[in-house]
Amino acid sequence: MPPLSPLDLAHDDPYGPHNLPYGVFTTPDAPDLRRIGVRYGDHVLDAGAAAAAVGSPHIALLGHPTLNPLMAAGRPVWQAVREELRTWLTESAHRSAIEPLLHPLTTVVLHLPFEVADYVDFYASEHHASNVGRIFRPDGGPLTPNWKHMPIGYHGRAGTVVVSDTPVVRPRGQLRPPAGQPTSDQPTSDQSAPAHSALPLFGPTRRLDFEAEVAFVVGAPSPFNTPVPLSGFHDHVFGVCLLNDWSARDIQSWEYRPLGPFLGKSFATSVAAWITPLDALAAARTAPPTRDVPLLPYLDDSAADAAGAAEPGGLDLRIEVAINGHPVSHPPFAAMYWTAAQQLAHMTVNGASLRTGDLFASGTVSGPEPHQRGCLLELTWSGRDPLRLPDGERTFLEDGDEVTLTAWAPGPGNNRVALGEVTGCVVPSTP
Structure with a gap:
C-alpha cells in the first residue's frame, strides 16, 4: 500500500483544516529564505508558493518573510486567505499543485x-x-482595591520576545540585601540626610520562574486618540498564541516598587512559533466568570448588543505545563476574570494607538485548584512547598530545566484545536 499523502489527515487531527495556524520557516537548502508557513498535521505548507501555484490574489501577502503585511491587511482579507488555504488543502482539484509544497x-x-x-x-x-x-x-486583602475595576497591566520589552526553543539564559541583576548587612555608608553629621541603605547583592537569579500565559497578536492598527471598544476586538486581533513570561522573582521583588516589573521580567518572553487565527477558536468561546463588581461602561460586557450578536468574551483553552517532560500544572484559561477584549479596550481607552505586531498577554493563567496554578511561585507557595519531580524537588527552576506549555481548545464537530507549544530550556548565567 502506498504511503498516505500529508494531505490525508485523520478527521480528528488537532492541526486539521479547522485550525490552520500561521508561522514562518526556513529549510536546510535555503536557510536565509524565510517563508510564511501554515501548519497542516505534522507538515508545513509553503503558503507563498501555494498562492503562486494557484494564482491567488494574495501572493504578495503570503510571499513575505513575516506575517506583518498579512496581519495589517484586516479581517476581511484574513477570512478570505483562510478560506483559500482550506480549499487548497482539502479539494482534490488542487492536490497535485499543493502536495509538493x-x-x-x-x-x-x-x-x-x-x-x-x-x-x-x-x-x-x-x-x-x-x-x-x-x-x-x-x-x-488578597486583591488591591483597583483590581476588579480594570485590567492591570505593564509595558514589557518587545526586543526580548523570542520564539519557542530559544534557550533562556539565567538573568543577572540586583538582589535584596541580606538581613543584618551593615549599611554601605555611615550616617553623616547632617542628621537630616538619610542614611544609605545596605548594599544589594548582584548576580544570577536564584528564583527563576515560568508563567503560563495566553497572548493576542494585533493585526490591523488603530488611529491615535481613537479608543477601540469591546466590539472592535475581532477587527484588530489577528490571532492567539501561548506565551511564557519568564520571571526572576528575587530581582523583581527588589526592584518593583514603586514602578513595577523591569529587569526581573525583561530578559526573555517566549512565544509559540504558530499563531492560531481567532476564527479557529469560534467553538471555544465561553462566558467569563461572573463579575461581582459593576464595571464602567467601556469594560461592561455583561449583555449582548441590541441585535444579540455579541459572543462570549472568554476562551476555553486547556493548558498543560511540563518541566522536563513531567506535567506539573493544568491551568484553565476559561477561568480568567478579564477577557482579551476588555484588555484591548482598556489598553486604548486613553487614546493609545495599536500597531501591527503589538502583542498583549493575559498574565499568569491559574485556576481555583492547586494543580491549576500557572507558575512556581504559586505551585510551591514561594518556595515553602517544594514541587516533587522524577529528577528531584524544585522550588524554582534549575539550570538545564526545560519548560513546555501546550494547550488545546474545543473545535467544530467535537474536534480539538491545538495551539503551538512553547518550550524553553534554562542555561547558566553568563558574566
Whole structure:
C-alpha cells in the first residue's frame, strides 16, 4: 500500500483544516529564505508558493518573510486567505499543485513569525492575583482595591520576545540585601540626610520562574486618540498564541516598587512559533466568570448588543505545563476574570494607538485548584512547598530545566484545536 499523502489527515487531527495556524520557516537548502508557513498535521505548507501555484490574489501577502503585511491587511482579507488555504488543502482539484509544497515539520526551522511592535503583559487571573496577594500580603486583602475595576497591566520589552526553543539564559541583576548587612555608608553629621541603605547583592537569579500565559497578536492598527471598544476586538486581533513570561522573582521583588516589573521580567518572553487565527477558536468561546463588581461602561460586557450578536468574551483553552517532560500544572484559561477584549479596550481607552505586531498577554493563567496554578511561585507557595519531580524537588527552576506549555481548545464537530507549544530550556548565567 502506498504511503498516505500529508494531505490525508485523520478527521480528528488537532492541526486539521479547522485550525490552520500561521508561522514562518526556513529549510536546510535555503536557510536565509524565510517563508510564511501554515501548519497542516505534522507538515508545513509553503503558503507563498501555494498562492503562486494557484494564482491567488494574495501572493504578495503570503510571499513575505513575516506575517506583518498579512496581519495589517484586516479581517476581511484574513477570512478570505483562510478560506483559500482550506480549499487548497482539502479539494482534490488542487492536490497535485499543493502536495509538493508540504514540508515535514521535522525538517524545517521555525522563526519568530512576526515583528513585535510593542508588548503589554496583564494580570487578568483572579486566582493568580489572589494567591500572589496572600503570599506577599498575608495580613491584608488578597486583591488591591483597583483590581476588579480594570485590567492591570505593564509595558514589557518587545526586543526580548523570542520564539519557542530559544534557550533562556539565567538573568543577572540586583538582589535584596541580606538581613543584618551593615549599611554601605555611615550616617553623616547632617542628621537630616538619610542614611544609605545596605548594599544589594548582584548576580544570577536564584528564583527563576515560568508563567503560563495566553497572548493576542494585533493585526490591523488603530488611529491615535481613537479608543477601540469591546466590539472592535475581532477587527484588530489577528490571532492567539501561548506565551511564557519568564520571571526572576528575587530581582523583581527588589526592584518593583514603586514602578513595577523591569529587569526581573525583561530578559526573555517566549512565544509559540504558530499563531492560531481567532476564527479557529469560534467553538471555544465561553462566558467569563461572573463579575461581582459593576464595571464602567467601556469594560461592561455583561449583555449582548441590541441585535444579540455579541459572543462570549472568554476562551476555553486547556493548558498543560511540563518541566522536563513531567506535567506539573493544568491551568484553565476559561477561568480568567478579564477577557482579551476588555484588555484591548482598556489598553486604548486613553487614546493609545495599536500597531501591527503589538502583542498583549493575559498574565499568569491559574485556576481555583492547586494543580491549576500557572507558575512556581504559586505551585510551591514561594518556595515553602517544594514541587516533587522524577529528577528531584524544585522550588524554582534549575539550570538545564526545560519548560513546555501546550494547550488545546474545543473545535467544530467535537474536534480539538491545538495551539503551538512553547518550550524553553534554562542555561547558566553568563558574566
